[in-house]
Amino acid sequence: MELLLFIGLQGSGKSSFYRERFADSHVLVSKDLWPNARRRDARQQRLIADALAAGRSVVVDNTNPTPELRAPLIAIGKAHGARVVGYAFESRLEDCLARNAQREGRARVPEVALYATRKVLQWPSRAEGFDAIHFVRFTLEGTFDVTDWREP
Numbered sequence: 001m002e003l004l005l006f007i008g009l010q011g012s013g014k015s016s017f018y019r020e021r022f023a024d025s026h027v028l029v030s031k032d033l034w035p036n037a038r039r040r041d042a043r044q045q046r047l048i049a050d051a052l053a054a055g056r057s058v059v060v061d062n063t064n065p066t067p068e069l070r071a072p073l074i075a076i077g078k079a080h081g082a083r084v085v086g087y088a089f090e091s092r093l094e095d096c097l098a099r100n101a102q103r104e105g106r107a108r109v110p111e112v113a114l115y116a117t118r119k120v121l122q123w124p125s126r127a128e129g130f131d132a133i134h135f136v137r138f139t140l141e142g143t144f145d146v147t148d149w150r151e152p
Contacts, residue, residue: 001052002026003077004059005070007124008089009117010109011096013138014061017087020144022059027051030061045076052080065121067128074129086124086133088149093118095138125151 004026006014018028029047031040044060051058064070070086077084093114100109124133133149 001055001081002057002083002085003048003052003073003080004057004085004087005064005073005124005130006059006061006087006089007064007070007121008136009091009093009096009121010063010114011098011100011103012089012091013099013136013144014087014089016138017089017136017144018059018061022057026057026059028059028061032061041072045072048073048076049080052077052082057082063117063121065117067122067125070124070128078129083131084129086128086130086149087146088124088133088135090135090137091118091121123152124149 004022006018008014015030015032018026029044029051031044044062048058048060060073064073074084096114097111100111100114103109124130126133135147135149137145137147139145
């Protein structure tokens with residue numbers, strides 16, 4: 001059983017990566033699924049804990065930009081005996097803005113949100129409690145290249 005935390009700007013490919021690699025094996029928890037809900041952090045934590053308690057692996061598909069936001073999620077994973085893995089998505093602002101501009105309706109994020117996330121984005125570290133971290137790059141061919149994370 002594992003808890004996977006996706007880390008990166010909006011438009012970096014996180015949701016596409018989930019659909020391609022984990023949709024058949026992992027429960028999806030994403031604040032995007034309930035944009036108008038109150039207490040979204042508490043709801044997210046409860047859904048993660050419930051899935052892990054039931055023995056199901058989980059993907060948290062949010063920006064998760066800071067260690068402070070990731071810490072309670074990592075703690076839930078550890079408390080349930082899950083292997084906690086981070087996936088850091090290449091997040092070049094220009095690329096993410098271009099992909100976001102191609103989205104329609106509610107899927108499109110206001111550009112200011114990308115700038116705000118970029119401003120606070122801190123790359124993950126094993127010191128946060130991750131059992132492993134991977135780096136994900138969206139290729140020109142439209143595929144994903146996954147490599148082991150190298151601490152800065």
